[in-house]
Structures are given as structure tokens and as C-alpha cells.
Amino acid sequence: xxxxxxxxxxxxxxxxxxxxxxxxxxxxxxxxxxxxxxxxxxxxxxxxxxxxxxxxxxxxxxxxxxxxxxxxxxxxxxxxxxxxxxxxxxxxxxxxxxxxxxxxxxxxxxxxxxxxxxxxxxxxxxxxxxxxxxxxxxxxxxxxxxxxxxxxxxxxxxxxxxxxxxxxxxxxxxxxxxxxxxxxxxxxxxxxxxxxxxxxxxxxxxxxxxxxxxxxxxxxxxxxxxxxxxxxxxxxxxxxxxxxxxxxxxxxxxxxxxxxxxxxxxxxxxxxxxxxxxxxxxxxxxxxxxxxxxxxxxxxxxxxxxxxxxxxxxxxxxxxxxxxxxxxxxxxxxxxxxxxxxxxxxxxxxxxxxxxxxxxxxxxxxxxxxxxxxxxxxxxxxxxxxxxxxxxxxxxxxxxxxxxxxxxxxxxxx
Numbered sequence: 001x002x003x004x005x006x007x008x009x010x011x012x013x014x015x016x017x018x019x020x021x022x023x024x025x026x027x028x029x030x031x032x033x034x035x036x037x038x039x040x041x042x043x044x045x046x047x048x049x050x051x052x053x054x055x056x057x058x059x060x061x062x063x064x065x066x067x068x069x070x071x072x073x074x075x076x077x078x079x080x081x082x083x084x085x086x087x088x089x090x091x092x093x094x095x096x097x098x099x100x101x102x103x104x105x106x107x108x109x110x111x112x113x114x115x116x117x118x119x120x121x122x123x124x125x126x127x128x129x130x131x132x133x134x135x136x137x138x139x140x141x142x143x144x145x146x147x148x149x150x151x152x153x154x155x156x157x158x159x160x161x162x163x164x165x166x167x168x169x170x171x172x173x174x175x176x177x178x179x180x181x182x183x184x185x186x187x188x189x190x191x192x193x194x195x196x197x198x199x200x201x202x203x204x205x206x207x208x209x210x211x212x213x214x215x216x217x218x219x220x221x222x223x224x225x226x227x228x229x230x231x232x233x234x235x236x237x238x239x240x241x242x243x244x245x246x247x248x249x250x251x252x253x254x255x256x257x258x259x260x261x262x263x264x265x266x267x268x269x270x271x272x273x274x275x276x277x278x279x280x281x282x283x284x285x286x287x288x289x290x291x292x293x294x295x296x297x298x299x300x301x302x303x304x305x306x307x308x309x310x311x312x313x314x315x316x317x318x319x320x321x322x323x324x325x326x327x328x329x330x331x332x333x334x335x336x337x338x339x340x341x342x343x344x345x346x347x348x349x350x351x352x353x354x355x356x357x358x359x360x361x362x363x364x365x366x367x368x369x370x371x372x373x374x375x376x377x378x379x380x381x382x383x384x385x386x387x388x389x390x391x392x393x394x395x396x397x398x399x400x401x402x403x404x405x406x407x408x409x410x411x412x413x414x
Contacts, residue, residue: 013039015385015398058198059198063193166291166293228245245381247385248404272355273351364388373389
């Protein structure tokens with residue numbers, strides 16, 4: 001027997017959950033069908049031997065407008081990281097932080113900032129510009145690559161190669177900085193407005209908080225959608241007929257089903273280690289992201305997670321996250337530990353690997369020309385939502401879900 005639903009949402013990731021919340025707000029009935037055993041899509045966490053491990057290193061920026069609207073930050077108990085980076089430059093450790101938002105290492109900024117005075121002036125101009133630039137202005141600017149945008153602004157040489165490229169490749173998950181300058185500008189603006197953080201209980205709490213706004217019976221877990229034909233879904237649990245269908249799956253699946261323009265997906269591998277307490281003597285045990293100015297190993301970045309959120313580990317234990325993007329995402333454990341030893345300047349021989357996560361499709365590419373908002377309506381009854389339709393970020397996923405629900409509402413004549 002075919003089940004009837006008003007709106008079928010395929011996928012309980014952030015976009016699917018945000019879409020459902022907006023539909024519920026407008027008293028539109030829905031049902032979410034999720035193939036996995038839990039909500040969140042790419043924003044999920046596991047607990048292993050008492051350690052909280054996000055599925056791939058992720059941070060949340062509290063300046064996200066849609067996040068502010070949908071999430072309760074007090075309940076998330078966000079734990080901020082130091083707004084800056086620690087740059088391993090050979091034997092030297094440069095500590096570059098925002099002097100206006102952090103007292104840590106602020107007096108080292110002029111000494112440790114790479115580049116000559118002209119490139120540093122370009123950096124100041126670039127940041128000041130985006131303090132007063134609206135999202136609408138960013139969206140309508142002529143699009144070029146992030147690298148071209150930076151170099152045109154005077155950010156080049158050592159400043160580009162020792163600070164911006166090592167840092168941004170961990171954000172974009174690509175090292176050529178071929179990502180759209182529009183997304184670069186959004187990232188820099190968000191960074192100026194909010195300090196990247198993690199919820200005390202892990203990134204999964206963001207997904208859980210969204211799901212908690214919905215009746216449990218409206219989320220069908222372990223229900224795989226096999227095909228879409230008109231207004232009918234064939235699922236592992238039977239056939240569904242819906243007035244409207246929202247495809248909020250992973251980008252590759254959505255693009256394949258809906259025959260959308262293909263998008264490359266960037267991959268990343270994250271290793272989590274139980275470290276010893278000797279690392280707490282580094283940078284005064286502050287939660288700052290480490291990068292390598294000279295690319296002496298496979299890692300893109302590393303951080304002591306428990307310096308920001310001690311709750312990520314059993315009492316007194318130390319948790320380190322290390323990540324690598326292509327072509328180093330398949331690095332062997334010995335080279336990863338060797339690079340960690342160089343980055344932090346400590347012996348890592350006794351560090352214990354807790355778990356390794358290979359995220360093959362972590363982030364959709366955003367190469368120019370890029371639109372900050374793509375169409376979410378395929379036809380009168382079929383819609384698509386996800387970060388691949390806006391920006392490849394948590395903000396993008398949430399906004400896409402909300403926008404799609406509004407389109408569904410209009411199509412229903414409400």
C-alpha cells in the first residue's frame with residue numbers, strides 16, 4: 001500500500017532539518033526519510049572510549065545569521081578557539097592572532113606576521129573593506145579566484161604563502177585557492193564577526209538541536225530512498241506518494257538524481273590522537289590552529305581540541321585533531337605523527353591513534369563564476385536543498401533548507 005505525505009524530504013542533514021522546521025512553522029505536513037541511523041549528514045560525532053570525535057575536523061562560526069535564528073547558543077555551550085593561527089615556519093613558531101579579540105600573543109603580531117610592510121598593508125585594507133561590505137554587495141561583485149583576489153589586493157609573497165594559503169586550504173579543502181573570491185569574502189567577513197567554536201558536546205549537538213524541534217515520528221531513519229518517479233518515491237520501506245518532494249541528500253546523490261550541473265567534491269582525512277600532557281606547555285595551552293608554512297609533511301592543520309573544549313575527552317586527557325587534504329589524505333600513520341611532532345615541537349611517539357576518518361565527499365567545490373544562491377526549484381513539485389546550492393558551509397546548508405521550504409509553501413498556494 002502506497003503511503004501518502006504532503007511533503008517528502010529526502011535526507012536529515014542540516015538542510016533537510018532546516019527545511020522541515022520552516023515547513024512546520026507554516027503548518028505544512030512533512031516526513032523526512034534518512035538512509036543512515038542518525039541525523040546531521042556530514043555534521044555528526046561519535047564517542048569512542050570517552051572521547052568525542054567529530055566526523056572530520058569542523059568548527060562552527062556563531063556569526064552565521066541562519067544559525068543565530070535556528071539554534072540556541074546557550075544550550076550548545078560553544079567553546080571558542082583562539083582567533084588566529086600558529087604557523088610553524090621551520091624552527092620558528094609564528095603566532096598570528098586578532099589583537100582586538102584575543103589578549104593571547106597580541107604583542108607578537110607585528111613580529112610574527114609574515115610578509116613585508118606593503119603586503120601587510122594590503123591585508124589591513126582587505127579586512128577593513130569587508131567589515132563594511134554587505135552580503136548583497138559580495139554576491140554581485142565580479143567573480144575571480146581567491147588567490148587572484150588576494151594578490152590583486154597586495155597580499156602576496158610570504159604573507160600569502162606562509163599565512164593565507166596554509167590557513168585557507170583547510171577551509172576550502174583545496175590548496176590552489178581556486179575557490180571563488182565570493183566565498184573567500186564571506187569566510188573573512190564571518191571570521192571578523194564571530195570566533196570559530198565547537199559545542200561542548202561535539203558538532204553533533206547542532207544536528208540534535210535542530211532535530212529536537214521536530215516530532216520524532218516525522219523523521220524516518222534507516223529508510224533509504226531508491227528512486228524518484230514523478231511524485232512517487234520508492235524506498236527500502238515501501239512506496240511513498242508526495243505532493244512535493246525535497247531532495248536534501250548529499251550533493252553527489254542530489255546532482256545525479258536531478259541531473260544538475262556536476263560538482264567536484266573535495267576530500268579530507270582527519271586523525272584523532274590521545275596525546276600526553278607535555279603538549280599543554282605549547283602556546284600556553286591555548287586552542288589555536290597549527291599550520292605549516294613550509295609544507296614539510298602531509299598535514300593541512302592540527303589543533304589540541306581539548307584546549308578549547310575539555311569536555312571532548314575524559315577528565316585530564318588530551319585530544320588532538322590532525323587533518324590532511326588531497327593529495328595527502330591517504331598519508332600513513334608514521335608520517336602523520338612525524339609531522340605532528342614538527343608542528344607542535346614535541347615528541348609524539350607515545351601518542352595513541354583513537355580513530356581515523358576518511359571523508360571522501362566533505363565539501364563541494366565553489367570555483368568562479370559562482371553564485372551565492374542557486375535555484376532550489378527543479379519543477380512545480382520537485383525541489384533541492386543543500387550547501388551545494390548556496391555556500392559550502394553550515395550557514396549555506398541551513399539557509400538553503402529554509403529557502404526551499406519557502407518555495408514549497410508558495411507552490412502549495414499558501
